[in-house]
Amino acid sequence: MAGLCAAAHARELGAAPVVFEKGTRPGGSMLLSSCVIWRFREWDDFRAECATGDERLQRVLWERLDEGIAWLEALGAPVLEHETGNPRTVGKRFDPLGLTDTLVRAAGDVRLGEGASEAVILATGGFQGDAGLVAEHVRPAAPLRLRANPWSRGDGLRVGLAAGAELSAGMSEFYGRNMPDAEFSEDEFVPRVQLYGRYARVFNEEGEEFFEGDVSWSENDLVQATARQPGARAWYVLDDWALEQSVRGWKVEEMVAAAPTRLEPSQLPFSAPAGARVAVRVSPGITHTIGGLRIDEKAHVVGADGLFAAGADVGGISTGGYASGLAAALVFGRIAAESVLSS
Numbered sequence: 221m222a223g224l225c226a227a228a229h230a231r232e233l234g235a236a237p238v239v240f241e242k243g244t245r246p247g248g249s250m251l252l253s254s255c256v257i258w259r260f261r262e263w264d265d266f267r268a269e270c271a272t273g274d275e276r277l278q279r280v281l282w283e284r285l286d287e288g289i290a291w292l293e294a295l296g297a298p299v300l301e302h303e304t305g306n307p308r309t310v311g312k313r314f315d316p317l318g319l320t321d322t323l324v325r326a327a328g329d330v331r332l333g334e335g336a337s338e339a340v341i342l343a344t345g346g347f348q349g350d351a352g353l354v355a356e357h358v359r360p361a362a363p364l365r366l367r368a369n370p371w372s373r374g375d376g377l378r379v380g381l382a383a384g385a386e387l388s389a390g391m392s393e394f395y396g397r398n399m400p401d402a403e404f405s406e407d408e409f410v411p412r413v414q415l416y417g418r419y420a421r422v423f424n425e426e427g428e429e430f431f432e433g434d435v436s437w438s439e440n441d442l443v444q445a446t447a448r449q450p451g452a453r454a455w456y457v458l459d460d461w462a463l464e465q466s467v468r469g470w471k472v473e474e475m476v477a478a479a480p481t482r483l484e485p486s487q488l489p490f491s492a493p494a495g496a497r498v499a500v501r502v503s504p505g506i507t508h509t510i511g512g513l514r515i516d517e518k519a520h521v522v523g524a525d526g527l528f529a530a531g532a533d534v535g536g537i538s539t540g541g542y543a544s545g546l547a548a549a550l551v552f553g554r555i556a557a558e559s560v561l562s563s
């Protein structure tokens with residue numbers, strides 16, 4: 221998304237940019253996403269949620285997102301919902317295919333299946349697709365399944381580092397969802413999500429309840445904690461009450477029914493707690509890395525003169541918690557275009 225936003229904005233500012241897209245289709249993970257572009261309603265909430273993130277970048281993101289969303293609408297991107305459905309956040313849900321088509325049209329020259337030999341704006345979408353980089357920085361207890369486009373393999377990170385870039389905080393953090401601990405396809409990225417850890421009792425393979433305190437609303441803290449358990453997996457054990465709950469309109473019972481790794485509590489590898497009705501073995505699907513290249517408010521890569529970056533190649537914005545990756549790609553993609561053209 222960030223590269224397309226940068227190019228579309230650069231074109232309207234009078235430049236003739238080229239987007240080099242390594243994949244076989246445009247849109248990256250944006251195309252596969254639920255496409256809710258959002259920010260925290262309250263600034264203090266953003267700071268509290270992502271307390272170890274770079275405050276200056278967060279401020280820019282928070283202040284410029286509404287204008288970015290209005291820009292997408294003015295380009296003709298179709299909005300499906302004008303609210304996020306979460307009282308803590310504001311934003312809009314776009315149609316991912318319609319948004320991709322709109323941005324490709326506005327960007328103009330998008331070359332599929334090509335990497336750039338010399339890029340000015342790095343926007344390759346993070347390093348979650350490279351198991352070696354994930355093992356080095358994120359250090360999960362076992363390899364994580366990818367829940368994202370297959371092409372984001374840290375190319376931007378490597379180019380930035382070779383040019384002298386500094387790394388952001390939070391290199392070990394990632395955003396993802398706990399999924400059934402089984403193979404899943406792109407079409408199942410959303411419908412197979414197991415987003416009810418807050419209502420479950422959560423055990424690791426050894427039968428230990430490893431997560432302390434309350435699970436956050438995004439459950440990203442629980443997902444990251446799961447990645448550090450033996451085998452990078454966990455068991456969600458539910459009673460009747462838990463099965464009757466719902467999360468953001470999704471019924472827990474239906475999410476459980478979509479999991480091929482559900483079983484009777486008597487089949488657990490440890491003693492089931494009293495009242496257990498069903499258990500689901502889950503493991504994290506990694507969607508994007510949270511650490512990456514360090515940039516300043518103008519999207520310059522710190523330490524690498526003349527290089528700019530946006531989207532999940534940039535780290536340190538939602539560090540410590542979770543914030544919209546699409547929002548960061550939109551805001552800093554547009555800023556990167558402005559900075560390149562004024563430098």
Ligand SMILES: Cc1cc2nc3c(=O)[nH]c(=O)nc-3n(C[C@H](O)[C@H](O)[C@H](O)COP(=O)(O)OP(=O)(O)OC[C@H]3O[C@@H](n4cnc5c(N)ncnc54)[C@H](O)[C@@H]3O)c2cc1C
Pocket residue numbers: 221222223240241242243245246247248249250251252253254255256257258334335336343344345346367368369371372373375376409410507508530531532533543544545546547549
């Ligand atoms: C199932 C799912 C649901 C999601 N839901 C949401 C949501 O509702 N809200 C939200 O905010 N976020 C959501 N996200 C996350 C969001 O999609 C990402 O944060 C966002 O797309 C990141 O933008 P980006 O531009 O950095 O990366 P991308 O959108 O992935 O774009 C990166 C592009 O770079 C290309 N590329 C990689 N390497 C190279 C190279 N060397 N040369 C050229 N091109 C290259 C890739 O092919 C890709 O097209 C979701 C993601 C998924 C997978």
